[in-house]
Amino acid sequence: MPSAEGARPVGRGPKVRAAVLDATLAELAENGYAALTIDNVARRAGVHKTTIYRRWPDREALVGDVLGEHIAMELPIADTGSLAGDLQHLAEAFVAWVASPPGRMIFTAIYSDAARIPGIAETRRELFEYGPRRAGVVVDRAIKRGELPADTDPVAVIRTLIAPIYFQLSVIGDPPDKTTATQATQITLAAAQSGVFRASHRQQS
Amino acid sequence: MPSAEGARPVGRGPKVRAAVLDATLAELAENGYAALTIDNVARRAGVHKTTIYRRWPDREALVGDVLGEHIAMELPIADTGSLAGDLQHLAEAFVAWVASPPGRMIFTAIYSDAARIPGIAETRRELFEYGPRRAGVVVDRAIKRGELPADTDPVAVIRTLIAPIYFQLSVIGDPPDKTTATQATQITLAAAQSGVFRASHRQQS
DNA sequence: TGCCTATCGCAACTCGAAGTTGCGATGATC
DNA sequence: GATCATCGCAACTTCGAGTTGCGATAGGCA
Numbered sequence: 001m002p003s004a005e006g007a008r009p010v011g012r013g014p015k016v017r018a019a020v021l022d023a024t025l026a027e028l029a030e031n032g033y034a035a036l037t038i039d040n041v042a043r044r045a046g047v048h049k050t051t052i053y054r055r056w057p058d059r060e061a062l063v064g065d066v067l068g069e070h071i072a073m074e075l076p077i078a079d080t081g082s083l084a085g086d087l088q089h090l091a092e093a094f095v096a097w098v099a100s101p102p103g104r105m106i107f108t109a110i111y112s113d114a115a116r117i118p119g120i121a122e123t124r125r126e127l128f129e130y131g132p133r134r135a136g137v138v139v140d141r142a143i144k145r146g147e148l149p150a151d152t153d154p155v156a157v158i159r160t161l162i163a164p165i166y167f168q169l170s171v172i173g174d175p176p177d178k179t180t181a182t183q184a185t186q187i188t189l190a191a192a193q194s195g196v197f198r199a200s201h202r203q204q205s
Numbered sequence: 206m207p208s209a210e211g212a213r214p215v216g217r218g219p220k221v222r223a224a225v226l227d228a229t230l231a232e233l234a235e236n237g238y239a240a241l242t243i244d245n246v247a248r249r250a251g252v253h254k255t256t257i258y259r260r261w262p263d264r265e266a267l268v269g270d271v272l273g274e275h276i277a278m279e280l281p282i283a284d285t286g287s288l289a290g291d292l293q294h295l296a297e298a299f300v301a302w303v304a305s306p307p308g309r310m311i312f313t314a315i316y317s318d319a320a321r322i323p324g325i326a327e328t329r330r331e332l333f334e335y336g337p338r339r340a341g342v343v344v345d346r347a348i349k350r351g352e353l354p355a356d357t358d359p360v361a362v363i364r365t366l367i368a369p370i371y372f373q374l375s376v377i378g379d380p381p382d383k384t385t386a387t388q389a390t391q392i393t394l395a396a397a398q399s400g401v402f403r404a405s406h407r408q409q410s
Numbered sequence: 411t412g413c414c415t416a417t418c419g420c421a422a423c424t425c426g427a428a429g430t431t432g433c434g435a436t437g438a439t440c
Numbered sequence: 441g442a443t444c445a446t447c448g449c450a451a452c453t454t455c456g457a458g459t460t461g462c463g464a465t466a467g468g469c470a
Contacts, residue, residue, distance in 0.1 A: 016447080034239035034318035037427060048448050053429065111375075113239035113318040121378070128376045159377075160369060160392055166376065167368035170316075171333045173326070187365055187396040194395035196388065221418080242456060253419050258458065 019045040020052055024066045029105035033063065033114040060117045067114065070106050071123055073097055075135050083147045084189055086138035091161055091181035098165070099175050111170065132158035139192075148192055151199040160197075161188040224250040225257055229271045234310035238268065238319040265322045272319065275311050276328055278302055280340050288347035289394055295340055296366055296386035303370070304380050316375065337363035344397075353397055356404040365402075366393040 023045035027036055038059060042049045056062040075097075078089040097103040110124050136154025143150055164184040165176045191197065228250035232241055243264060247254045261267040280302075283294040302308040315329050341359030348355055369389040370381045396402065 032318040032321050034321070038429085039427070049428095050430085050449080051447055054446080058429075111316060113237040116237050116239070124376075125378060156388075159372065163368040163372035164365060166372055167364065170375065171329070171371065173330060183361075183401065186399075186401040187392065190396045190399035190401055191392040194391075194399075196391040196395055243458085244456070254457095255420080255459085256418055259417080263458075 016045075016047060016051060017055065020047060020055070020062075021066050021069060023047075024062055025070065025105050025109065028063065028066070028109040028112070028114065033109070033112045036063070038062075063109075063114050064117050064119055067106070067109060067120055068123060070102065071110070071127055073103075073127060073131055075131055077135055077137060079138075079141065083138065083142035083145075083192070084185065086141070087161055087185045087188055088181065090135055090138065090158070091165065091184045092178060094162060094165055095176045095178070095181045098169055099177070104175075107169070128162075132162070142192075149195060149198050152192060152195075153197045153199065156197045157188060157192050160191060161185065221250075221252055221256060222260065225252060225260070225267075226271050226274060229267055230275065230307075230310050230314065233268065233271070233314040233317070233319065238314070238317040241268070243267075268314075268319050269322050269324055272311065272314060272325055273328060275307065276315070276332055278308075278332060278336060280336055282340055282342060284343075284346065288343065288350075288352045288397070289390065291343035291346070292366055292390045292393055293386065295343065295363070296370065296389045297383060299367060299370055300381045300383070300386045303374055304382070309380075312374070333364075333367075337367070347397075354400060354403050357397060357400075358402045358404065361402045362393060362397050365396060366390065 020041065023041045024036075027041050027044060031040075036059065038049055038052055041062075042052055045052075052062065056065060073094075075090055075093050078086055080086050080089060098107055110120070115121050115124060132155045135158045139148065139152060139154035139157045142148045143152060161184055164187060165180055168174055168176045168180055225246065228246045229241075232246050232249060236245075241264065243254055243257055246267075247257055250257075257267065261270060278299075280295055280298050283291055285291050285294060303312055315325070320326050320329065337360045340363045344353065344357060344359035344362045347353045348357060366389050369392060370385055373379055373381045373385055
């Protein structure tokens with residue numbers, strides 16, 4: 001009953017599990033959460049319906065498992081020597097992720113009604129909380145180099161970098177490309193250099 | 206049981222329609238499109254299930270009608286005399302809209318699985334295409350005043366203004382406030398003044 | 411005021427998908 | 441090659457989408 005794999009016999013179990021998870025993600029990206037049927041998942045995975053229900057209690061648990069498994073956007077943090085180079089690198093990595101087939105699948109799934117599954121919203125939030133916090137080191141380095149004021153908020157900078165890319169993908173619907181990444185970098189750079197993200201700059205209205 | 210107070214002869218047709226549309230929007234915002242049941246909508250509207258099916262062919266048509274009816278974000282375009290003032294005004298208006306109860310309802314509905322209904326995605330796209338194009342006049346005025354280079358792309362500017370607000374609302378989950386609007390304005394201003402949105406500035410990587 | 415008709419309420423359907431159960435078949439491991 | 445967990449299969453129950461026929465009613469109009 002427990003989804004954990006504490007059992008010793010590790011025969012065909014993992015293979016089935018992987019097939020079902022892949023099929024679920026594909027169905028999720030193709031038809032959305034609202035139209036997701038267990039029968040379709042089973043058919044695509046080459047597995048019977050009951051097999052799925054024996055492993056996962058219900059649809060929510062299945063989808064939750066899939067997303068929990070795949071949500072891991074590892075932004076490679078480079079050290080090019082300049083803030084502009086680091087930001088450009090980050091922006092292009094993010095673009096590459098959301099433009100890749102698995103990235104697109106996760107992305108569309110995360111922003112469907114599946115987000116209402118308990119735990120998914122939190123996971124999503126963590127994703128965009130932890131990523132920028134990690135990526136903030138490029139800002140710290142820029143501060144050390146004297147490129148930015150010392151009281152610049154790293155998380156705000158990274159968020160500003162991601163926002164335009166996210167906006168283009170989510171609202172406009174066009175898959176972002178290198179041009180999008182470049183413009184996002186330039187926007188962020190201009191804002192950061194003008195001191196928008198300084199602590200003293202806030203609280204004014 | 207029903208919302209009552211129907212003591213005035215107005216014709217029950219439009220009244221029923223309005224009640225159903227309101228109930229649908231409320232259910233949509235509360236439980237999402239995937240969990241939307243016609244029975245629940247009918248119960249909330251104080252109307253019977255068949256009444257809904259007589260007026261709308263199916264669930265998709267109903268939800269499509271609701272969203273088509275309410276999607277109308279009229280950004281009030283002010284003329285404060287400076288680009289900073291105009292942008293701040295626009296940003297605050299957008300924040301006010303997405304933070305208001307109807308705005309939140311529409312917003313959550315538009316970014317659920319309801320977006321897969323044919324026509325909704327197009328409507329959404331038009332919303333974020335037409336709005337920035339209209340709001341672009343504040344950029345044109347800034348160019349006339351000499352605040353910005355002549356080849357600045359107005360739509361790109363407005364998009365950059367909206368993106369951070371949209372990001373905070375959609376990804377982070379916090380309802381944006383005046384501070385968010387102010388920071389979005391400053392980011393946009395810094396980027397525009399540094400020439401990021403100039404036509405000559407593009408195409409470089 | 412009182413008739414007339416479009417509209418609504420209601421119950422009783424069909425259909426498809428969620429989720430369950432018991433049993434027989436199968437495949438990995440020792 | 442025997443064992444036992446796991447899978448396939450069919451036959452359920454439940455629930456919501458969507459449909460139909462009929463009786464009830466409220467608004468418009470004379």
